[in-house]
Amino acid sequence: MNGSIFINTVALEQTYLPKLLPYRQEQHKYLAECIKPLFKRRNGTNLLVMGGPGIGKTASAKYVLRELMENTDNIMPIYINCWKRDTSPKIINEIARLMDIVSVEKLSSDELFDRIILRFNKYTGVAFVFDEIDRVKDFDFLYRILEDIPHKTIFLITNLSEWIAKLDRRLVSRLLLDRVEFKPYNFEETRGILYERRKYAFIPNSWDYDAFEKIIKRTFASKDIRMGLFLMKNAGENAESRGSEKIEVKDVEKALKKLEDMPKDIGSFI
Ligand SMILES: Nc1ncnc2c1ncn2[C@@H]1O[C@H](COP(=O)(O)OP(=O)(O)OP(=O)(O)O)[C@@H](O)[C@H]1O
Numbered sequence: 363m364n365g366s367i368f369i370n371t372v373a374l375e376q377t378y379l380p381k382l383l384p385y386r387q388e389q390h391k392y393l394a395e396c397i398k399p400l401f402k403r404r405n406g407t408n409l410l411v412m413g414g415p416g417i418g419k420t421a422s423a424k425y426v427l428r429e430l431m432e433n434t435d436n437i438m439p440i441y442i443n444c445w446k447r448d449t450s451p452k453i454i455n456e457i458a459r460l461m462d463i464v465s466v467e468k469l470s471s472d473e474l475f476d477r478i479i480l481r482f483n484k485y486t487g488v489a490f491v492f493d494e495i496d497r498v499k500d501f502d503f504l505y506r507i508l509e510d511i512p513h514k515t516i517f518l519i520t521n522l523s524e525w526i527a528k529l530d531r532r533l534v535s536r537l538l539l540d541r542v543e544f545k546p547y548n549f550e551e552t553r554g555i556l557y558e559r560r561k562y563a564f565i566p567n568s569w570d571y572d573a574f575e576k577i578i579k580r581t582f583a584s585k586d587i588r589m590g591l592f593l594m595k596n597a598g599e600n601a602e603s604r605g606s607e608k609i610e611v612k613d614v615e616k617a618l619k620k621l622e623d624m625p626k627d628i629g630s631f632i
């Protein structure tokens with residue numbers, strides 16, 4: 363075999379944000395509506411985004427923030443992954459970093475937040491996304507944002523529907539959260555998404571029809587698009603290591619076997 367089956371393996375990474383996110387237009391429209399008041403220096407609608415793993419919550423939030431950035435310089439988008447940054451000081455440091463605030467002195471979180479507030483003055487509003495919010499260990503950062511930042515929208519994303527019940531009532535009443543639930547993709551949508559990714563990632567005609575159908579079925583059963591991305595990449599590598607130009611059923615079966623041998627919580631390791 364000459365060359366590779368893959369054109370671009372980056373397109374199979376779970377963090378890859380495609381140009382288009384089909385089947386989520388309705389949700390994108392809703393998120394955009396929640397941000398809209400910021401253009402007029404008013405508070406937007408705060409939102410709790412819920413739904414199972416691997417169904418486009420993070421991708422949709424990032425998509426809407428990217429659209430916002432492409433269309434205006436007046437609203438500052440702030441995306442924070444609270445799994446990576448799970449305390450108020452870490453979150454405040456990250457906001458400062460995103461705002462290009464560099465300080466030579468060692469500032470307390472409160473002092474740093476004061477600088478952040480000053481910097482936000484030049485925008486008509488701030489659109490915050492706190493992803494994986496259920497991982498956060500304290501909510502001081504959220505109180506400060508609610509109290510001290512004049513025009514903002516706050517999206518909280520979680521895949522634990524029961525999480526909100528544990529949240530401090532004072533915080534809940536300040537946030538006035540609307541809710542939006544993402545449902546898993548149906549079979550045809552799952553197929554559409556995986557075909558689209560395949561176009562970015564593989565050279566044309568590299569997939570045997572049945573092999574790819576097997577991946578779609580397994581992905582649909584798991585309700586998690588990450589499963590499909592993992593299987594596509596792995597099956598492609600299996601075919602390559604055989605020196606084959608085509609990815610066949612046996613390559614997918616080998617990828618499935620690898621999956622079986624892994625820990626059960628797919629979201630945590632793929
Ligand atoms: N409609 C879509 N079109 C194209 N790719 C999609 C779509 N929905 C999800 N994906 C892809 O599936 C993968 C998982 O999506 P995402 O990271 O948004 O999941 P999530 O709902 O945030 O899951 P979790 O709750 O585990 O964080 C990503 O690579 C994403 O690009």
Ligand SMILES: [Mg+2]
Nearest residue numbers: 419420421493
């Ligand atoms: Mg996510």
